[in-house]
Amino acid sequence: MSLEEKNKEDIWIISDGRPVSLDLSNICNETSSGPVTEYRISDLARYLLNPNPITLEEKVVGCKVFYHEPSSGRLKRFFRKLFPGGKKSDRGNPSSIEEIVSSSRTGNPSFQDEGLNIHFRKINELLKPYDPVQKKLAVLDREHIDDIKALCEDIGRNRYQLNLQGSINDKINFVSNSLSSKTKVVANKAYLLNGLFEMRGFNFSTFNAQNDCRLIKFLQDEQVKYCVLNSNYQVEYWVNDSLLVNYMQLFEQCIQSDRKLQEALSLCLKGAAKPLKLFFAKQLGQDYSDKHLPMIYREVFNSFNITQNGKETVAETLNQSQTIISFNYVPLSGPDRHKLCTNISVMHDFRALDPIRSQLPQIYSEIKKKTMDSDAGKLYLLDSMRGYQNV
Numbered sequence: 001m002s003l004e005e006k007n008k009e010d011i012w013i014i015s016d017g018r019p020v021s022l023d024l025s026n027i028c029n030e031t032s033s034g035p036v037t038e039y040r041i042s043d044l045a046r047y048l049l050n051p052n053p054i055t056l057e058e059k060v061v062g063c064k065v066f067y068h069e070p071s072s073g074r075l076k077r078f079f080r081k082l083f084p085g086g087k088k089s090d091r092g093n094p095s096s097i098e099e100i101v102s103s104s105r106t107g108n109p110s111f112q113d114e115g116l117n118i119h120f121r122k123i124n125e126l127l128k129p130y131d132p133v134q135k136k137l138a139v140l141d142r143e144h145i146d147d148i149k150a151l152c153e154d155i156g157r158n159r160y161q162l163n164l165q166g167s168i169n170d171k172i173n174f175v176s177n178s179l180s181s182k183t184k185v186v187a188n189k190a191y192l193l194n195g196l197f198e199m200r201g202f203n204f205s206t207f208n209a210q211n212d213c214r215l216i217k218f219l220q221d222e223q224v225k226y227c228v229l230n231s232n233y234q235v236e237y238w239v240n241d242s243l244l245v246n247y248m249q250l251f252e253q254c255i256q257s258d259r260k261l262q263e264a265l266s267l268c269l270k271g272a273a274k275p276l277k278l279f280f281a282k283q284l285g286q287d288y289s290d291k292h293l294p295m296i297y298r299e300v301f302n303s304f305n306i307t308q309n310g311k312e313t314v315a316e317t318l319n320q321s322q323t324i325i326s327f328n329y330v331p332l333s334g335p336d337r338h339k340l341c342t343n344i345s346v347m348h349d350f351r352a353l354d355p356i357r358s359q360l361p362q363i364y365s366e367i368k369k370k371t372m373d374s375d376a377g378k379l380y381l382l383d384s385m386r387g388y389q390n391v
Contacts, residue, residue: 063099064151064161069146162185199277250379260343277326295383320352
């Protein structure tokens, strides 16, 4: 299906690559020692690959206060450097760090009536001086504080630190004014680390399947290079890690294969769900066995007379060459409203079935019909599941 034929809400990530004739010296002041390949990427892929900072809303629930280390503590560290075999019980000084966390879960009011929201915000301001956390922040001994970091909490109740700018007073005021509410912060980029992407920085409501830009791949000094071009063939940014492009190709294959993932992303496009994280991993935590097989294989086994030994052989191949794509989101309406939902897609490399090709040709042939080819490999959807967590 071409871009022109896609509906605006048809989610997609990246096209297959095609060779193109481009003069790179006029585009990015580079020269290529081999062919140039062009991919079309969607607005979502453009966001995920972008190395520039993104703006997020974070909920501040408290702070960590780091106090000056007493002189005795500095002396202990000095002597530990001279005599590294000291007692482990002497190491560290946890009393120099204080964690202050609010138990309030009210947050900012979000009624449809904005007048009612304003009314409740006024009540919250009037009650602020009576909040135990606000009282504690007001009496902090500023002269003995080294640093203050805000504590943020995601919808799964996971906490993480946020570095703050300014003086100690500025940091205390920030925490006090932001407590139990959302504030805008700047993150380095959409790709966090180790296969994890931040999805909250992308505005799904603006996604249009007919929009695209170009990702080009070329070889220079025996190294593969990628850069994203805008509609005028000007460099928008460089992609310094080829693994990110591989993730995009995996994501594309997964979307095309997994109807549950399509449904989850469609909810985000319609504003009926809030996207959170996208995560790529190499292996599922639980192994498959002849008694625990994905539906795709149970259906095939029902069509053919497969021996117990054959089932065990197949199960062994399924636990190799997996790629796991997890997408976290929160529905905003319906029975799953405000639950943390995780859609898990298990993609399997078809080459892992080579050992059963001659032994179980029917199984091999049936699975081959379900595979898709891309630069990421010859893959098929092995399994799909969805889990919920109350938050």
